[in-house]
Amino acid sequence: MKTLIAIMYHRIVKDKNQLKLSAFKKVNNSYKLTKKEFNEQIDYLTKNFSIINFCEFKEIIQEKKIRLKKRPLLLTFDDGTKDHIKYVTPILKKKKISGIFFVPGRPVLEKKALHAHAIHEILINTKDKGAIVKKIDNFYLRNGLIDKLKIFKKNNFCSDQFNNPTSRYIKKMLQIHLPIYEREKIISYFFHKNVTNNETDFVENFYLNENDLEYMQLNKMVLLPHSINHYHLTTLSKKELEKDILDSINFIKIFNKDFDKWISCYPFGSFDRNVKKLCKKYNAFAGFTTKSGTVNLDRKYDIMELPRIHCDEIGKI
Numbered sequence: 001m002k003t004l005i006a007i008m009y010h011r012i013v014k015d016k017n018q019l020k021l022s023a024f025k026k027v028n029n030s031y032k033l034t035k036k037e038f039n040e041q042i043d044y045l046t047k048n049f050s051i052i053n054f055c056e057f058k059e060i061i062q063e064k065k066i067r068l069k070k071r072p073l074l075l076t077f078d079d080g081t082k083d084h085i086k087y088v089t090p091i092l093k094k095k096k097i098s099g100i101f102f103v104p105g106r107p108v109l110e111k112k113a114l115h116a117h118a119i120h121e122i123l124i125n126t127k128d129k130g131a132i133v134k135k136i137d138n139f140y141l142r143n144g145l146i147d148k149l150k151i152f153k154k155n156n157f158c159s160d161q162f163n164n165p166t167s168r169y170i171k172k173m174l175q176i177h178l179p180i181y182e183r184e185k186i187i188s189y190f191f192h193k194n195v196t197n198n199e200t201d202f203v204e205n206f207y208l209n210e211n212d213l214e215y216m217q218l219n220k221m222v223l224l225p226h227s228i229n230h231y232h233l234t235t236l237s238k239k240e241l242e243k244d245i246l247d248s249i250n251f252i253k254i255f256n257k258d259f260d261k262w263i264s265c266y267p268f269g270s271f272d273r274n275v276k277k278l279c280k281k282y283n284a285f286a287g288f289t290t291k292s293g294t295v296n297l298d299r300k301y302d303i304m305e306l307p308r309i310h311c312d313e314i315g316k317i
């Protein structure tokens with residue numbers, strides 16, 4: 001069987017204490033790992049697989065041929081957080097292997113946090129979560145949209161595997177349902193009130209900056225777009241989507257001088273036919289989702305909807 005494996009990483013943290021600080025271990029469908037766990041994983045993976053780079057991945061997926069002794073495996077890292085230069089790059093560099101980093105533009109270009117991370121921090125740092133719910137609901141009440149609000153409440157105010165009803169409601173409303181300008185307003189309000197009033201400082205500590213990206217690219221880490229604002233792409237209009245794709249390509253081109261054909265990586269794994277079509281139009285040859293799985297090259301699959309193995313599921317491969 002010809003199998004192609006891509007591993008999906010998000011955050012790598014310094015130690016277990018940092019894991020405990022987090023209210024939710026699971027972020028964007030992927031567990032955080034400690035630096036030690038990550039190091040051990042890379043040791044295991046380099047022994048048992050052929051870690052392939054971007055060009056090898058492109059060749060394998062396009063030709064559907066594998067000329068390697070061991071199973072090919074690609075390492076991918078989402079969201080451009082600081083740990084990717086602090087803990088990931090040094091380890092990969094030492095092992096002489098490369099990874100693909102999907103970097104959102106917003107933290108670098110605008111020095112603003114991504115909503116997913118800001119909401120996460122707000123939920124950890126806000127005791128009175130009812131105040132957030134009230135602010136969200138007020139938007140609908142102010143605009144005479146009570147029926148709409150009732151539907152959102154019914155569909156979203158319920159717990160799931162990782163969240164209690166209040167947290168789930170806040171996340172869904174602030175990430176998907178509220179109009180973008182209102183999301184920006186409410187998130188910014190609670191972030192500055194309850195997390196920090198110095199967002200620039202937060203961003204500098206939490207995300208990769210221009211120098212980090214230059215250093216990583218120089219050291220053979222491959223930087224690829226991951227949208228500008230990291231919104232759910234399916235919530236954008238066609239015009240907004242096209243602008244986001246073009247802007248994110250132009251942003252990455254500042255650092256990735258060899259940028260040509262690329263792999264799209266949909267924030268939150270959120271995509272539809274339109275998203276895939278536009279990514280292809282602007283030269284994406286493949287697309288990664290956040291769905292869990294490996295690619296069997298002998299079977300039929302959609303190259304714009306490739307699954308990845310979550311980093312806490314290595315045992316499955």
Ligand SMILES: [Zn+2]
Pocket residue numbers: 028078079226230266267268
């Ligand atoms: Zn992401």
